[in-house]
Amino acid sequence: MAAEKIAAETRTEFGKGAARRIRRDDKVPAVIYGHGNEPTHIILPGHEIMLALKNGGANALLDIDVDGSSHLALTKQVQVDPIKRFIEHVDFVAVRRGEKVTVDIPVHVVGEAAAETLVVLENSVVSVEAEATHIPEFVEVDVEGAEVGTQVHASDLKLPKGSELLTDGDILVVNVTQQQSQESLDAELVEAEAEAGIEHEESGDEAAEGGAEAGAAEAGDSQE
Structure with missing residues:
Protein backbone atom coordinates (compact mmCIF):
# COMPACT_ATOMS: atom_id res chain seq x y z
CA MET A 1 0.00 0.00 0.00
CA ARG A 96 7.97 4.71 10.13
CA ARG A 97 8.89 2.94 6.92
CA GLY A 98 9.73 -0.69 7.67
CA GLU A 99 7.91 -0.53 11.01
CA LYS A 100 5.52 -3.40 11.82
CA VAL A 101 1.96 -2.47 12.75
CA THR A 102 -1.09 -4.44 13.85
CA VAL A 103 -4.24 -3.89 11.80
CA ASP A 104 -7.58 -5.53 11.06
CA ILE A 105 -8.15 -6.31 7.39
CA PRO A 106 -11.45 -7.33 5.75
CA VAL A 107 -12.14 -10.76 4.31
CA HIS A 108 -13.53 -10.84 0.76
CA VAL A 109 -15.34 -13.95 -0.52
CA VAL A 110 -15.12 -14.63 -4.27
CA GLY A 111 -16.41 -17.38 -6.54
CA GLU A 112 -19.62 -19.42 -6.67
CA ALA A 113 -20.04 -22.36 -4.32
CA ALA A 114 -21.81 -25.56 -5.43
CA ALA A 115 -25.55 -25.52 -6.10
CA GLU A 116 -27.94 -25.42 -3.15
CA THR A 117 -25.32 -24.17 -0.72
CA LEU A 118 -25.17 -21.12 1.50
CA VAL A 119 -21.85 -19.35 2.05
CA VAL A 120 -21.69 -17.79 5.52
CA LEU A 121 -18.98 -15.25 6.36
CA GLU A 122 -18.54 -16.02 10.06
CA ASN A 123 -15.79 -13.43 10.63
CA SER A 124 -15.50 -10.46 8.27
CA VAL A 125 -12.07 -9.25 9.47
CA VAL A 126 -8.84 -10.80 10.70
CA SER A 127 -5.98 -9.24 12.63
CA VAL A 128 -2.52 -9.25 11.04
CA GLU A 129 0.91 -7.77 11.58
CA ALA A 130 2.46 -6.16 8.52
CA GLU A 131 4.90 -3.47 7.48
CA ALA A 132 3.29 -0.05 7.64
CA THR A 133 3.93 0.53 3.94
CA HIS A 134 2.77 -2.95 2.89
CA ILE A 135 -0.56 -3.40 4.63
CA PRO A 136 -2.85 -5.68 2.58
CA GLU A 137 -6.16 -4.03 1.71
CA PHE A 138 -8.00 -7.34 2.18
CA VAL A 139 -7.56 -11.11 2.19
CA GLU A 140 -9.45 -13.17 -0.38
CA VAL A 141 -11.25 -16.49 0.08
CA ASP A 142 -12.18 -18.38 -3.11
CA VAL A 143 -15.24 -20.63 -2.66
CA GLU A 144 -15.61 -21.59 -6.32
CA GLY A 145 -17.32 -25.02 -6.44
CA ALA A 146 -17.14 -25.45 -2.65
CA GLU A 147 -19.43 -28.22 -1.36
CA VAL A 148 -21.58 -28.36 1.77
CA GLY A 149 -19.34 -28.79 4.83
CA THR A 150 -16.45 -26.76 3.45
CA GLN A 151 -14.92 -24.62 6.18
CA VAL A 152 -12.16 -22.04 5.96
CA HIS A 153 -10.37 -21.20 9.19
CA ALA A 154 -8.06 -18.27 9.83
CA SER A 155 -5.05 -20.55 9.49
CA ASP A 156 -6.17 -21.43 5.92
CA LEU A 157 -6.02 -17.84 4.70
CA LYS A 158 -3.34 -16.95 2.17
CA LEU A 159 -1.77 -13.72 3.35
CA PRO A 160 0.65 -11.64 1.28
CA LYS A 161 4.35 -12.13 1.93
CA GLY A 162 5.47 -10.16 4.95
CA SER A 163 2.10 -10.32 6.72
CA GLU A 164 1.65 -12.48 9.82
CA LEU A 165 -1.70 -13.71 11.09
CA LEU A 166 -2.48 -12.68 14.68
CA THR A 167 -6.06 -13.98 14.84
CA ASP A 168 -6.38 -17.44 16.38
CA GLY A 169 -5.89 -19.92 13.54
CA ASP A 170 -8.83 -22.05 14.72
CA ILE A 171 -11.31 -19.19 14.23
CA LEU A 172 -13.91 -20.09 11.60
CA VAL A 173 -13.95 -17.49 8.82
CA VAL A 174 -16.12 -18.99 6.06
CA ASN A 175 -18.65 -21.80 6.40
CA VAL A 176 -20.46 -23.48 3.49
CA THR A 177 -23.78 -24.96 4.61
CA GLN A 178 -26.85 -26.54 3.04
CA GLN A 179 -29.21 -24.00 1.56
CA GLN A 180 -32.72 -24.24 2.94
CA SER A 181 -35.47 -24.89 0.41
CA GLN A 182 -38.44 -22.55 0.13
CA GLU A 183 -40.68 -25.36 1.39
CA SER A 184 -38.55 -25.71 4.52
CA LEU A 185 -38.61 -21.96 5.14
CA ASP A 186 -42.38 -21.86 4.67
CA ALA A 187 -42.82 -24.77 7.10
CA GLU A 188 -40.71 -22.99 9.73
CA LEU A 189 -42.77 -19.84 9.26
CA VAL A 190 -46.05 -21.73 9.70
CA GLU A 191 -44.69 -23.45 12.81
CA ALA A 192 -43.53 -20.14 14.28
CA GLU A 193 -46.92 -18.54 13.58
CA ALA A 194 -48.71 -21.51 15.15
CA GLU A 195 -46.55 -21.28 18.27
CA ALA A 196 -47.21 -17.54 18.47
CA GLY A 197 -50.95 -18.22 18.18
CA ILE A 198 -50.87 -20.80 20.98
CA GLU A 199 -48.96 -18.40 23.24
CA HIS A 200 -51.51 -15.68 22.45
CA GLU A 201 -54.40 -18.01 23.33
CA GLU A 202 -52.71 -19.07 26.56
CA SER A 203 -52.16 -15.42 27.49
CA GLY A 204 -55.84 -14.73 26.78
CA ASP A 205 -56.93 -17.68 28.92
CA GLU A 206 -54.70 -16.53 31.78
CA ALA A 207 -56.12 -13.03 31.53
CA ALA A 208 -59.66 -14.41 31.56
CA GLU A 209 -58.93 -16.60 34.57
CA GLY A 210 -57.38 -13.63 36.33
CA GLY A 211 -60.44 -11.53 35.57
CA ALA A 212 -62.78 -14.23 36.86
CA GLU A 213 -60.79 -14.57 40.08
CA ALA A 214 -60.80 -10.81 40.56
CA GLY A 215 -64.56 -10.72 39.97
CA ALA A 216 -65.13 -13.47 42.50
CA ALA A 217 -63.00 -11.68 45.05
CA GLU A 218 -64.94 -8.43 44.52
CA ALA A 219 -68.24 -10.28 44.92
CA GLY A 220 -67.01 -11.77 48.18
CA ASP A 221 -65.99 -8.35 49.42
CA SER A 222 -69.41 -6.88 48.62
CA GLN A 223 -71.17 -9.67 50.53
CA GLU A 224 -69.04 -8.92 53.57
Missing part, protein backbone atom coordinates in the same frame (compact mmCIF):
# COMPACT_ATOMS: atom_id res chain seq x y z
CA ALA A 2 1.66 3.19 -1.18
CA ALA A 3 1.25 6.28 0.99
CA GLU A 4 -0.95 8.92 -0.59
CA LYS A 5 0.39 12.46 -0.29
CA ILE A 6 -1.80 15.18 1.17
CA ALA A 7 -1.06 18.71 2.40
CA ALA A 8 -2.29 19.88 5.81
CA GLU A 9 -2.30 23.03 7.93
CA THR A 10 -1.30 23.32 11.56
CA ARG A 11 -4.36 23.68 13.78
CA THR A 12 -4.08 26.54 16.27
CA GLU A 13 -7.71 27.01 17.38
CA PHE A 14 -9.59 24.44 19.44
CA GLY A 15 -13.05 23.88 20.88
CA LYS A 16 -16.44 23.15 19.31
CA GLY A 17 -16.77 26.61 17.80
CA ALA A 18 -13.39 26.37 16.07
CA ALA A 19 -14.20 22.86 14.82
CA ARG A 20 -17.48 24.09 13.30
CA ARG A 21 -15.66 26.93 11.54
CA ILE A 22 -13.14 24.47 10.11
CA ARG A 23 -15.91 22.23 8.75
CA ARG A 24 -17.81 25.19 7.29
CA ASP A 25 -14.68 25.87 5.20
CA ASP A 26 -14.89 22.27 3.86
CA LYS A 27 -11.93 21.20 5.96
CA VAL A 28 -11.47 18.44 8.54
CA PRO A 29 -9.76 18.65 11.94
CA ALA A 30 -7.39 15.76 12.66
CA VAL A 31 -4.61 14.66 14.98
CA ILE A 32 -1.49 12.51 14.61
CA TYR A 33 -0.39 10.44 17.64
CA GLY A 34 2.55 8.14 18.17
CA HIS A 35 6.21 7.46 18.92
CA GLY A 36 6.06 9.21 22.25
CA ASN A 37 5.74 12.63 20.63
CA GLU A 38 3.21 15.29 21.47
CA PRO A 39 0.04 14.96 19.35
CA THR A 40 0.20 16.98 16.14
CA HIS A 41 -3.09 18.80 15.53
CA ILE A 42 -3.78 19.52 11.89
CA ILE A 43 -6.44 20.64 9.41
CA LEU A 44 -7.00 18.64 6.23
CA PRO A 45 -8.76 19.65 2.98
CA GLY A 46 -12.20 18.03 3.08
CA HIS A 47 -12.50 16.72 -0.49
CA GLU A 48 -8.91 15.44 -0.67
CA ILE A 49 -9.08 13.55 2.63
CA MET A 50 -12.44 12.02 1.67
CA LEU A 51 -10.93 10.65 -1.56
CA ALA A 52 -7.75 9.50 0.19
CA LEU A 53 -9.68 7.54 2.81
CA LYS A 54 -12.00 6.10 0.17
CA ASN A 55 -9.07 4.93 -1.97
CA GLY A 56 -6.98 3.68 0.95
CA GLY A 57 -9.70 1.79 2.76
CA ALA A 58 -9.93 1.15 6.49
CA ASN A 59 -6.15 1.29 6.95
CA ALA A 60 -5.32 4.18 4.63
CA LEU A 61 -1.66 5.22 4.81
CA LEU A 62 -1.01 8.90 4.15
CA ASP A 63 2.12 10.99 3.70
CA ILE A 64 0.92 14.21 5.34
CA ASP A 65 2.86 17.41 4.68
CA VAL A 66 2.51 19.84 7.58
CA ASP A 67 4.26 23.15 6.93
CA GLY A 68 6.99 21.41 4.93
CA SER A 69 7.43 18.55 7.43
CA SER A 70 6.46 15.06 6.26
CA HIS A 71 4.47 12.74 8.54
CA LEU A 72 3.82 9.11 7.56
CA ALA A 73 0.51 8.29 9.25
CA LEU A 74 -1.86 5.34 9.43
CA THR A 75 -5.60 5.98 9.73
CA LYS A 76 -6.96 4.69 13.06
CA GLN A 77 -10.37 6.29 13.53
CA VAL A 78 -12.69 8.32 11.33
CA GLN A 79 -15.67 10.12 12.87
CA VAL A 80 -18.52 10.66 10.41
CA ASP A 81 -21.69 12.68 10.92
CA PRO A 82 -24.46 10.07 11.23
CA ILE A 83 -26.97 12.12 9.20
CA LYS A 84 -25.07 14.31 6.73
CA ARG A 85 -22.26 11.72 6.36
CA PHE A 86 -19.42 14.26 6.18
CA ILE A 87 -16.12 13.54 7.96
CA GLU A 88 -16.00 15.25 11.35
CA HIS A 89 -12.55 14.23 12.61
CA VAL A 90 -9.71 11.80 11.83
CA ASP A 91 -7.23 10.17 14.20
CA PHE A 92 -3.90 9.00 12.77
CA VAL A 93 -1.01 7.11 14.31
CA ALA A 94 2.51 8.04 13.21
CA VAL A 95 4.52 5.19 11.65
Whole structure:
Protein backbone atom coordinates (compact mmCIF):
# COMPACT_ATOMS: atom_id res chain seq x y z
CA MET A 1 0.00 0.00 0.00
CA ALA A 2 1.66 3.19 -1.18
CA ALA A 3 1.25 6.28 0.99
CA GLU A 4 -0.95 8.92 -0.59
CA LYS A 5 0.39 12.46 -0.29
CA ILE A 6 -1.80 15.18 1.17
CA ALA A 7 -1.06 18.71 2.40
CA ALA A 8 -2.29 19.88 5.81
CA GLU A 9 -2.30 23.03 7.93
CA THR A 10 -1.30 23.32 11.56
CA ARG A 11 -4.36 23.68 13.78
CA THR A 12 -4.08 26.54 16.27
CA GLU A 13 -7.71 27.01 17.38
CA PHE A 14 -9.59 24.44 19.44
CA GLY A 15 -13.05 23.88 20.88
CA LYS A 16 -16.44 23.15 19.31
CA GLY A 17 -16.77 26.61 17.80
CA ALA A 18 -13.39 26.37 16.07
CA ALA A 19 -14.20 22.86 14.82
CA ARG A 20 -17.48 24.09 13.30
CA ARG A 21 -15.66 26.93 11.54
CA ILE A 22 -13.14 24.47 10.11
CA ARG A 23 -15.91 22.23 8.75
CA ARG A 24 -17.81 25.19 7.29
CA ASP A 25 -14.68 25.87 5.20
CA ASP A 26 -14.89 22.27 3.86
CA LYS A 27 -11.93 21.20 5.96
CA VAL A 28 -11.47 18.44 8.54
CA PRO A 29 -9.76 18.65 11.94
CA ALA A 30 -7.39 15.76 12.66
CA VAL A 31 -4.61 14.66 14.98
CA ILE A 32 -1.49 12.51 14.61
CA TYR A 33 -0.39 10.44 17.64
CA GLY A 34 2.55 8.14 18.17
CA HIS A 35 6.21 7.46 18.92
CA GLY A 36 6.06 9.21 22.25
CA ASN A 37 5.74 12.63 20.63
CA GLU A 38 3.21 15.29 21.47
CA PRO A 39 0.04 14.96 19.35
CA THR A 40 0.20 16.98 16.14
CA HIS A 41 -3.09 18.80 15.53
CA ILE A 42 -3.78 19.52 11.89
CA ILE A 43 -6.44 20.64 9.41
CA LEU A 44 -7.00 18.64 6.23
CA PRO A 45 -8.76 19.65 2.98
CA GLY A 46 -12.20 18.03 3.08
CA HIS A 47 -12.50 16.72 -0.49
CA GLU A 48 -8.91 15.44 -0.67
CA ILE A 49 -9.08 13.55 2.63
CA MET A 50 -12.44 12.02 1.67
CA LEU A 51 -10.93 10.65 -1.56
CA ALA A 52 -7.75 9.50 0.19
CA LEU A 53 -9.68 7.54 2.81
CA LYS A 54 -12.00 6.10 0.17
CA ASN A 55 -9.07 4.93 -1.97
CA GLY A 56 -6.98 3.68 0.95
CA GLY A 57 -9.70 1.79 2.76
CA ALA A 58 -9.93 1.15 6.49
CA ASN A 59 -6.15 1.29 6.95
CA ALA A 60 -5.32 4.18 4.63
CA LEU A 61 -1.66 5.22 4.81
CA LEU A 62 -1.01 8.90 4.15
CA ASP A 63 2.12 10.99 3.70
CA ILE A 64 0.92 14.21 5.34
CA ASP A 65 2.86 17.41 4.68
CA VAL A 66 2.51 19.84 7.58
CA ASP A 67 4.26 23.15 6.93
CA GLY A 68 6.99 21.41 4.93
CA SER A 69 7.43 18.55 7.43
CA SER A 70 6.46 15.06 6.26
CA HIS A 71 4.47 12.74 8.54
CA LEU A 72 3.82 9.11 7.56
CA ALA A 73 0.51 8.29 9.25
CA LEU A 74 -1.86 5.34 9.43
CA THR A 75 -5.60 5.98 9.73
CA LYS A 76 -6.96 4.69 13.06
CA GLN A 77 -10.37 6.29 13.53
CA VAL A 78 -12.69 8.32 11.33
CA GLN A 79 -15.67 10.12 12.87
CA VAL A 80 -18.52 10.66 10.41
CA ASP A 81 -21.69 12.68 10.92
CA PRO A 82 -24.46 10.07 11.23
CA ILE A 83 -26.97 12.12 9.20
CA LYS A 84 -25.07 14.31 6.73
CA ARG A 85 -22.26 11.72 6.36
CA PHE A 86 -19.42 14.26 6.18
CA ILE A 87 -16.12 13.54 7.96
CA GLU A 88 -16.00 15.25 11.35
CA HIS A 89 -12.55 14.23 12.61
CA VAL A 90 -9.71 11.80 11.83
CA ASP A 91 -7.23 10.17 14.20
CA PHE A 92 -3.90 9.00 12.77
CA VAL A 93 -1.01 7.11 14.31
CA ALA A 94 2.51 8.04 13.21
CA VAL A 95 4.52 5.19 11.65
CA ARG A 96 7.97 4.71 10.13
CA ARG A 97 8.89 2.94 6.92
CA GLY A 98 9.73 -0.69 7.67
CA GLU A 99 7.91 -0.53 11.01
CA LYS A 100 5.52 -3.40 11.82
CA VAL A 101 1.96 -2.47 12.75
CA THR A 102 -1.09 -4.44 13.85
CA VAL A 103 -4.24 -3.89 11.80
CA ASP A 104 -7.58 -5.53 11.06
CA ILE A 105 -8.15 -6.31 7.39
CA PRO A 106 -11.45 -7.33 5.75
CA VAL A 107 -12.14 -10.76 4.31
CA HIS A 108 -13.53 -10.84 0.76
CA VAL A 109 -15.34 -13.95 -0.52
CA VAL A 110 -15.12 -14.63 -4.27
CA GLY A 111 -16.41 -17.38 -6.54
CA GLU A 112 -19.62 -19.42 -6.67
CA ALA A 113 -20.04 -22.36 -4.32
CA ALA A 114 -21.81 -25.56 -5.43
CA ALA A 115 -25.55 -25.52 -6.10
CA GLU A 116 -27.94 -25.42 -3.15
CA THR A 117 -25.32 -24.17 -0.72
CA LEU A 118 -25.17 -21.12 1.50
CA VAL A 119 -21.85 -19.35 2.05
CA VAL A 120 -21.69 -17.79 5.52
CA LEU A 121 -18.98 -15.25 6.36
CA GLU A 122 -18.54 -16.02 10.06
CA ASN A 123 -15.79 -13.43 10.63
CA SER A 124 -15.50 -10.46 8.27
CA VAL A 125 -12.07 -9.25 9.47
CA VAL A 126 -8.84 -10.80 10.70
CA SER A 127 -5.98 -9.24 12.63
CA VAL A 128 -2.52 -9.25 11.04
CA GLU A 129 0.91 -7.77 11.58
CA ALA A 130 2.46 -6.16 8.52
CA GLU A 131 4.90 -3.47 7.48
CA ALA A 132 3.29 -0.05 7.64
CA THR A 133 3.93 0.53 3.94
CA HIS A 134 2.77 -2.95 2.89
CA ILE A 135 -0.56 -3.40 4.63
CA PRO A 136 -2.85 -5.68 2.58
CA GLU A 137 -6.16 -4.03 1.71
CA PHE A 138 -8.00 -7.34 2.18
CA VAL A 139 -7.56 -11.11 2.19
CA GLU A 140 -9.45 -13.17 -0.38
CA VAL A 141 -11.25 -16.49 0.08
CA ASP A 142 -12.18 -18.38 -3.11
CA VAL A 143 -15.24 -20.63 -2.66
CA GLU A 144 -15.61 -21.59 -6.32
CA GLY A 145 -17.32 -25.02 -6.44
CA ALA A 146 -17.14 -25.45 -2.65
CA GLU A 147 -19.43 -28.22 -1.36
CA VAL A 148 -21.58 -28.36 1.77
CA GLY A 149 -19.34 -28.79 4.83
CA THR A 150 -16.45 -26.76 3.45
CA GLN A 151 -14.92 -24.62 6.18
CA VAL A 152 -12.16 -22.04 5.96
CA HIS A 153 -10.37 -21.20 9.19
CA ALA A 154 -8.06 -18.27 9.83
CA SER A 155 -5.05 -20.55 9.49
CA ASP A 156 -6.17 -21.43 5.92
CA LEU A 157 -6.02 -17.84 4.70
CA LYS A 158 -3.34 -16.95 2.17
CA LEU A 159 -1.77 -13.72 3.35
CA PRO A 160 0.65 -11.64 1.28
CA LYS A 161 4.35 -12.13 1.93
CA GLY A 162 5.47 -10.16 4.95
CA SER A 163 2.10 -10.32 6.72
CA GLU A 164 1.65 -12.48 9.82
CA LEU A 165 -1.70 -13.71 11.09
CA LEU A 166 -2.48 -12.68 14.68
CA THR A 167 -6.06 -13.98 14.84
CA ASP A 168 -6.38 -17.44 16.38
CA GLY A 169 -5.89 -19.92 13.54
CA ASP A 170 -8.83 -22.05 14.72
CA ILE A 171 -11.31 -19.19 14.23
CA LEU A 172 -13.91 -20.09 11.60
CA VAL A 173 -13.95 -17.49 8.82
CA VAL A 174 -16.12 -18.99 6.06
CA ASN A 175 -18.65 -21.80 6.40
CA VAL A 176 -20.46 -23.48 3.49
CA THR A 177 -23.78 -24.96 4.61
CA GLN A 178 -26.85 -26.54 3.04
CA GLN A 179 -29.21 -24.00 1.56
CA GLN A 180 -32.72 -24.24 2.94
CA SER A 181 -35.47 -24.89 0.41
CA GLN A 182 -38.44 -22.55 0.13
CA GLU A 183 -40.68 -25.36 1.39
CA SER A 184 -38.55 -25.71 4.52
CA LEU A 185 -38.61 -21.96 5.14
CA ASP A 186 -42.38 -21.86 4.67
CA ALA A 187 -42.82 -24.77 7.10
CA GLU A 188 -40.71 -22.99 9.73
CA LEU A 189 -42.77 -19.84 9.26
CA VAL A 190 -46.05 -21.73 9.70
CA GLU A 191 -44.69 -23.45 12.81
CA ALA A 192 -43.53 -20.14 14.28
CA GLU A 193 -46.92 -18.54 13.58
CA ALA A 194 -48.71 -21.51 15.15
CA GLU A 195 -46.55 -21.28 18.27
CA ALA A 196 -47.21 -17.54 18.47
CA GLY A 197 -50.95 -18.22 18.18
CA ILE A 198 -50.87 -20.80 20.98
CA GLU A 199 -48.96 -18.40 23.24
CA HIS A 200 -51.51 -15.68 22.45
CA GLU A 201 -54.40 -18.01 23.33
CA GLU A 202 -52.71 -19.07 26.56
CA SER A 203 -52.16 -15.42 27.49
CA GLY A 204 -55.84 -14.73 26.78
CA ASP A 205 -56.93 -17.68 28.92
CA GLU A 206 -54.70 -16.53 31.78
CA ALA A 207 -56.12 -13.03 31.53
CA ALA A 208 -59.66 -14.41 31.56
CA GLU A 209 -58.93 -16.60 34.57
CA GLY A 210 -57.38 -13.63 36.33
CA GLY A 211 -60.44 -11.53 35.57
CA ALA A 212 -62.78 -14.23 36.86
CA GLU A 213 -60.79 -14.57 40.08
CA ALA A 214 -60.80 -10.81 40.56
CA GLY A 215 -64.56 -10.72 39.97
CA ALA A 216 -65.13 -13.47 42.50
CA ALA A 217 -63.00 -11.68 45.05
CA GLU A 218 -64.94 -8.43 44.52
CA ALA A 219 -68.24 -10.28 44.92
CA GLY A 220 -67.01 -11.77 48.18
CA ASP A 221 -65.99 -8.35 49.42
CA SER A 222 -69.41 -6.88 48.62
CA GLN A 223 -71.17 -9.67 50.53
CA GLU A 224 -69.04 -8.92 53.57
